[in-house]
Amino acid sequence: xxxxxxxxxxxxxxDIMLSEDERVLVFGEDVGKKGGVxxxxxxxxxxxxxxxxxxxxxxxxGILGMAKxxxxxxxxxxxxxxxxxxxWPGFDVIMSDISKxxxxxxxxxxxxxxxxxxxxxxxxxxxxxxxxxxxIFAHIPGLKIVIPSNPYDAKGLLISAIEDEDPIIxxxxxxxxxxxxxxxxxEKYFVPIGKAKILKEGKDITLISYGYxxxxxxxxxxxxxxxxxxxxxxxxxxITPFDGETILNSVAKTGKVIIVVExxxxxxxxxxxxxxxxxxxxxxxxxxxxxxxxxxxxxxYILEHLYLPSYKRIILKAKKILEV
Amino acid sequence: MPFIxxxxxxxxxxxxxxxxxxxxxEGEYVKxxxxxxxxxxxxxxxxxxxxxxxILYKILEKEGNIVEVGKxxxxxxxxxxxxxxxxxxxxxxxxxxxxxxxxxxxxxxxxIKVKDKVLASPSxxxxxxxxxxDLSKFSFEKKVIRKKDVLTIIEKIxxxxxxxxxxxxxxxxxxxxxxxxxxxxLRESKAKAVHTLHVDxxxxxxxxxxxxxxxxxAQDQGVKLTFLPFVIKASVxxxxxxxxxxxxxxxxxxxxxxxxxxxxxxxxATDEGLVVPVIKKADQKSxxxxxxxxxxxxxxxxxxxxxxxxxxxxxxxxTNIGSIGGLFSFPVINYPQVAILGFHSIKKRxxxxxxxxxxxxxxxxxxxxxxxxxxxxxxxALFMKDLINYLEKPELLFLESI
Numbered sequence: 001x002x003x004x005x006x007x008x009x010x011x012x013x014x015d016i017m018l019s020e021d022e023r024v025l026v027f028g029e030d031v032g033k034k035g036g037v038x039x040x041x042x043x044x045x046x047x048x049x050x051x052x053x054x055x056x057x058x059x060x061x062g063i064l065g066m067a068k069x070x071x072x073x074x075x076x077x078x079x080x081x082x083x084x085x086x087x088w089p090g091f092d093v094i095m096s097d098i099s100k101x102x103x104x105x106x107x108x109x110x111x112x113x114x115x116x117x118x119x120x121x122x123x124x125x126x127x128x129x130x131x132x133x134x135x136i137f138a139h140i141p142g143l144k145i146v147i148p149s150n151p152y153d154a155k156g157l158l159i160s161a162i163e164d165e166d167p168i169i170x171x172x173x174x175x176x177x178x179x180x181x182x183x184x185x186x187e188k189y190f191v192p193i194g195k196a197k198i199l200k201e202g203k204d205i206t207l208i209s210y211g212y213x214x215x216x217x218x219x220x221x222x223x224x225x226x227x228x229x230x231x232x233x234x235x236x237x238x239i240t241p242f243d244g245e246t247i248l249n250s251v252a253k254t255g256k257v258i259i260v261v262e263x264x265x266x267x268x269x270x271x272x273x274x275x276x277x278x279x280x281x282x283x284x285x286x287x288x289x290x291x292x293x294x295x296x297x298x299x300x301y302i303l304e305h306l307y308l309p310s311y312k313r314i315i316l317k318a319k320k321i322l323e324v
Numbered sequence: 325m326p327f328i329x330x331x332x333x334x335x336x337x338x339x340x341x342x343x344x345x346x347x348x349x350e351g352e353y354v355k356x357x358x359x360x361x362x363x364x365x366x367x368x369x370x371x372x373x374x375x376x377x378x379i380l381y382k383i384l385e386k387e388g389n390i391v392e393v394g395k396x397x398x399x400x401x402x403x404x405x406x407x408x409x410x411x412x413x414x415x416x417x418x419x420x421x422x423x424x425x426x427x428x429x430x431x432x433x434x435x436i437k438v439k440d441k442v443l444a445s446p447s448x449x450x451x452x453x454x455x456x457x458d459l460s461k462f463s464f465e466k467k468v469i470r471k472k473d474v475l476t477i478i479e480k481i482x483x484x485x486x487x488x489x490x491x492x493x494x495x496x497x498x499x500x501x502x503x504x505x506x507x508x509x510l511r512e513s514k515a516k517a518v519h520t521l522h523v524d525x526x527x528x529x530x531x532x533x534x535x536x537x538x539x540x541x542a543q544d545q546g547v548k549l550t551f552l553p554f555v556i557k558a559s560v561x562x563x564x565x566x567x568x569x570x571x572x573x574x575x576x577x578x579x580x581x582x583x584x585x586x587x588x589x590x591x592x593a594t595d596e597g598l599v600v601p602v603i604k605k606a607d608q609k610s611x612x613x614x615x616x617x618x619x620x621x622x623x624x625x626x627x628x629x630x631x632x633x634x635x636x637x638x639x640x641x642x643t644n645i646g647s648i649g650g651l652f653s654f655p656v657i658n659y660p661q662v663a664i665l666g667f668h669s670i671k672k673r674x675x676x677x678x679x680x681x682x683x684x685x686x687x688x689x690x691x692x693x694x695x696x697x698x699x700x701x702x703x704x705a706l707f708m709k710d711l712i713n714y715l716e717k718p719e720l721l722f723l724e725s726i
Contacts, residue, residue, distance in 0.1 A: 007366070039366055124333075177366075178338060178339055178340065178366050179339045255445075255447055255471065282446045283446055283447055283450040284446075284447055285445060285446045285447055286445045286446075286447045286448065286470055286471045287445055287470070
């Protein structure tokens, strides 16, 4: 076992995959010589050379187009988009090509690639370094979207993602890249894509969340426990395809749900989960399904602390859901 | 006032830093904006300028320590200022107080103008619908009806129903389940068999002594030894001599069927009514095996777990009413069998022995209810005499045991 934070755990996963599978390539803006703006790829170019870990021009369309070509050619590209906020010049490649190759070829080809990108707020990044667009990608069939909340899952999920036969968007919660270290195995291991994890069992309310928001949920749960309110915490881990079984069973148990995401509320992934729960488990529900989310405005620089769902907002909603 | 220097936020997403080097010593004077400490983080190494002018009174985090952003690292004071020993560096834990202005930002309320609807949660509505409750007919203190409110209503309705029932002069119970089966079977038996009763008594003094001795031996094997296994064993030996008692009657074909297997039905009282599980091939089983089977079958009967296999195929039945009391009874034949033995309370009674003296003996009444169509009275009387002989001299059971 070794102690690692999320950034180090991701670097460790890349290191393992680069060393054991020569088809794996890592590239993006500043990932080579600099080692990434968040130090995630530090040392990898020195170890594996410029042929396998390399810098690209400042061109997201080019990065993703190249990734797609390499994947179709039989390689395993892991492309980094420096901040997910910068991904949009390459959106057409994702929307029209990467997500559809398997379907367009009638199953003859797949496009096994990973797009890594830091996402989310909480680091004073302002409008263009803070957004959480996972729901936009979740609307595209053919993609898988993965978001870890801790070092163990980050490493295991990334290894599963690189070995997956389908294109995966791997979003990294940048606020907690360095927030804490935990013991993880040194060797290779997998965390399955498509499986949520119940981080804490409880009986009064189900909290569903992912990424950095898991940690606000944990704080809220601690406070609520002091008042005798018991919450169950579901870490979704994979956004699509999401783990409906774990969600429905937890919801059926508690009868009350709060979904916490930091993206704007409208059409957020919290909305999809809310609809899913309504369709499948409405008769188990004993209170409105609540969403605690960012606000429907562009991400604010000055008001970041009010924009991001805080544990205090979760506590308020939890009390509201229990009153009557 | 002492000034507490905390580790500032150094770069985006940096949450901790290592104290690389203190650039001032404790007691040294620091000017405002003069570098005071060097910090190393994941991303950069920086010198932190002092935001305060004064004396570096105390260093709280040594060089090499890794410190979270926002944690106190040093205390600065004005020149000549006295510092109390205890400075509160962190506030004690308390329940979170949420300031309205700060956290209660809400999307604009939308007023729903429909007013004549019952407000209820989906699970409450479903429960009410399944139970046939019209929620609009109940008044609630609460604005929204939850599942637990409906459960309270249901409980109330059930309670009312029960009190109503209790107040009635008569209570009508529909015939169903085991009770229905019993009614049907007994009517059939009484309608078809010609019930006749033969009663005799037996002196069980020896058997009582014998059982007392054997009880603890059986206990060692975890078996509770009652009188019933002895009665079953004695009955089987007697039945072998009187094949017409171990028989069934076929009314459709007008045939008497004599059975070569000895499958003894035992009557077991349960909360639902009487059931008669069968000990199959009792002639091939030891006393202790029979005892074990009795307790297994009566357990199953009480838990309503008897299978069809457990209750079919009986050739003769025994009903043991001794535990309740009474002199003797007239049992109903377990039709199409032709006889049933009633075994009653064993009581100490005065009897005249062979020497003409009054002796106190353990006595029991036995009643044999039989179908007179198959068995003549004399056969029944002889059967009982032989059975009593086995019970009075239990050593005979060993003579014939296999």
